[in-house]
Amino acid sequence: MDIIYTLLPVFVFGGLISFIAQLFIDLTAVTPARILVFTVCLGVLLYAIGVYEPLYNMFGAGISVPLTGFGAAIGKGVRSAVDEKGAIGILTGGLSASSSGITAALLLGFIFAILFKTRSKRM
Amino acid sequence: MMETSYKKKLIKKHTPHSRVLRDCTLAFLFGGAICTLGELLYMLYSYIGFDSEKSGMLVTVSLIFLGALVTALGFFDNIARYSGAGTLVPVTGFANAVTSEAMDSRSEGLVTGIGVKIFNVAGPVILYGILSGVLYGIIYYVYTLIQRGSFF
Amino acid sequence: MxxxxxxxxxxxxxxxxxxxxxxxxxxxxxxxxxxxxxxxxxxxxxxxxxxxxxxxxxxxxxxxxxxxxxxxxxxxxxxxxxxxxxxxxxxxxxxxxxxxxxxxxxxxxxxxxxxxxxxxxxxxxxxxxxxxxxxxxxxxxxxxxxxxxxxxxxxxxxxxxxxxxxxxxxxxxxxxxSGIDSPWSEKPKISAFMPGKIVDGATADGSNMGGAMAFAAAESILDYFSESEERPRDYDYIVTGDLGQVGSDILKDILREKLPGAENIHTDCGLLLYDREIQDAHSGASGCGTSASVLASHFLPLLESKKINKILFLSTGALMSPQSLLQGQNIFGIAPIIKLTSPD
The missing domain is CATH 3.40.47.40 (Stage V sporulation protein AD)
Incomplete structure (x- = not known):
């Protein structure tokens, strides 16, 4: 039973973010590309105003899966880099914190592009 | 000649609305499921013995791998037409954007094709993510200076 | 004369x-x-x-x-x-x-x-x-x-x-x-054409091209019948290219108001190419191959076998580019007409 109590909040949080994004896509002229950008920036903002960390501790690691988590990681990286190195941290923190995700995506994207061919769309 | 207002009225009358309830329900279920999978992976990695930071990173990387693989095998677009934002907003959507652009532009060459286009959809996310980070960094840096009393 | x-x-x-x-x-x-x-x-x-x-x-x-x-x-x-x-x-x-x-x-x-x-x-x-x-x-x-x-x-x-x-x-x-002895007397004929005008589609929505093109189709059809002596009832079909469901509905509304009777003989290649019950084509088919392949596989054989005698055929074009859409420009439509008849 315990596992359900751990997983349910994560499910609801992830679902809710997707739900809100879908609402924007369906009801406004906002394109998916803008939604992604907005989600990342929202993550940075949530971290900056100190909301993200408590949410993370409350709900669990699963809530970092949406791109808000990517944004929060950038925010966290910048903050700890500034704490450590001062002003130069403003420039180094963001990319170092998000490096694993970006590198993994680029690497895998490249490898799969070499290995696989696109297939025409089906209805 | 028809008036623009007349045309706009006709377009509005005949353009079907999105099926908001269906779309949002599916997005909720898929988005929730992917995050739950992330949480399960986190538990697995922690159980194996990684610390919390490394486990978190591994979760992201695993889901990126999954998104990229499903894209490469040609199923991602077939799932996403139902899941919508449910697969877009999780990091799987980021992986799909990168992988699909790379696969697509393979025919235009390694550098001029893949090299240029791989950032087509992912680029804005990285750019504005980093820019927001820099903005936050400046504010936070100034804030630390004020706190230490060395700003003025 | x-x-x-x-x-x-x-x-x-x-x-x-x-x-x-x-x-x-x-x-x-x-x-x-x-x-x-x-x-x-x-x-x-x-x-x-x-x-x-x-x-x-x-x-x-x-x-x-x-x-x-x-x-x-x-x-x-x-x-x-x-x-x-x-x-x-x-x-x-x-x-x-x-x-x-x-x-x-x-x-x-x-x-x-x-x-x-x-x-x-x-x-x-x-x-x-x-x-x-x-x-x-x-x-x-x-x-x-x-x-x-x-x-x-x-x-x-x-x-x-x-x-x-x-x-x-x-x-x-x-x-x-040329002359009565020429071959091909049993083949369908192209007997007239009318170039289309560039008509504002009143929308910048790239996923509603059928709707944007409907007005160009309507203007072409109205122009044609105002200039020609013929009337819609002289035709078996008025065939549009790829208006899809949205564009066809809009066109029918306009025709019902401005050229009553024409809406009943309207049909659209975009709605003929796929079976939308089993194929998830949304509003229908588009692309210039749509009207071309439907003409070649459906309407020309019908004309050649004299199952139908006369059609107006107007492929519909959405004039735009990825750049013009991103810059928020409206989609413009165009619909040139050709008149096709069965062998005499």
Whole structure:
């Protein structure tokens, strides 16, 4: 039973973010590309105003899966880099914190592009 | 000649609305499921013995791998037409954007094709993510200076 | 006595569709007209490495099929008019490069089929020396997705008003009959044409091209019947290219108001190519191959067998580019008309 109590909040949080994004896509002229950008920036903002960390501790690691988590990681990286190195941290923190995700995506994207061919769309 | 207002009225009358309830329900279920999978992976990695930071990173990387693989095998677009934002907003959507652009532009060459286009959809996310980070960094840096009393 | 008409050109020459062929991909074969296609490739690749070359090859297959049906060879063709959806019409130029026939490339977005047939018949009308001409129109879903929208494997949702760019080609061989002894008396005829006007579609929504093009179709039809002595009831069908469900509904509303009776004989190639009960084409088919392949596989055979006698055929084009859409410009529509009749 315990596992359900751990997983349910994560499910609801992830679902809710997707739900809100879908609402924007369906009801406004906002394109998916803008939604992604907005989600990342929202993550940075949530971290900056100190909301993200408590949410993370409350709900669990699963809530970092949406791109808000990517944004929060950038925010966290910048903050700890500034704490450590001062002003130069403003420039180094963001990319170092998000490096694993970006590198993994680029690497895998490249490898799969070499290995696989696109297939025409089906209805 | 028809008036623009007349045309706009006709377009509005005949353009079907999105099926908001269906779309949002599916997005909720898929988005929730992917995050739950992330949480399960986190538990697995922690159980194996990684610390919390490394486990978190591994979760992201695993889901990126999954998104990229499903894209490469040609199923991602077939799932996403139902899941919508449910697969877009999780990091799987980021992986799909990168992988699909790379696969697509393979025919235009390694550098001029893949090299240029791989950032087509992912680029804005990285750019504005980093820019927001820099903005936050400046504010936070100034804030630390004020706190230490060395700003003025 | 000949009545001078400003917009409509009534052809004095007896120009016939002496041969035609439709070629398509997987989804087109699966559709209600699939059986009537001359050839289809379930992989949509036509044996090529890139989607762009696949479109070229598809066009080549269509043209060669049409030629073979009448035992014609490349050298029998005096002029070739062709167009497609790729930038700079490159699918046609690459595909037809080996043919060695004088070539005119046309771009009219999805109106290319009618535009090329109109252009070719105008050439043939103006020069007696032109005996046989060919017109070819192609569109490829994957090439179009790459160029106009997103990568093929990108996971996005299409709006319900969006249409499905067909992977299809239509090839037509037009021949001039001179005198009663000429062959091809049993072939359908192209007897008049009218170029379209550029008409504001009143929307900048790239996933509602059918709606944007409906007004161009309406203006063309209204223009035609205001100038011509004919009335809609003289026709079996008024066939639009790819308005889809949204565009067809809009057009019918306009016709009901401004040209009553015409709405009942309206039909749309975009709604004929796929079975929307089993194929998730949303508002219908689009792409210039749609009207070309439906004309070649459906309407021309009907005319040739005299099951129908007279149709107005207007492929509808959405004039825009990815840049113009991103810059928020409206989509403009165009709908040239050709009049097709069964053999006398």
């Amino acid at each position: 000949e009545i001078y008409m400003k917009k409509i050109t009534v052809l004095k020459s007896d120009i016939r569709f002496i041969s035609y062929a439709a070629v398509g991909g997987y989804e087109e074969r699966r559709g209600p007209l699939g059986e009537k296609f001359d050839f289809s490739d379930p992989t949509d690749r036509f044996g090529q490495d890139t989607w762009e070359l696949a479109e070229s090859e598809m066009g080549k297959v269509a043209l060669n099929t049409a030629l073979t049906k009448m035992k014609l060879s490349h050298s029998d063709i005096d002029l070739l008019v062709a167009g497609d959806l790729q930038n700079q019409c490159v699918a046609s130029s690459i595909g037809l490069s080996g043919f060695g026939i004088p070539f005119v490339g046309v771009y009219g977005a999805c109106s290319t089929c009618t535009e090329s047939l109109m252009t070719l018949s105008a050439f043939m009308e103006s020069s007696e020396a032109l005996k046989i001409g060919a017109a070819l129109t192609t569109s490829h879903n994957s090439a179009a997705e790459r160029q106009f929208r997103m990568p093929i494997e990108y996971g996005g949702q299409r709006a319900r008003s969006a249409q499905w760019t067909s992977t299809a080609a239509g090839a037509f061989i037009l021949g001039r009959r």
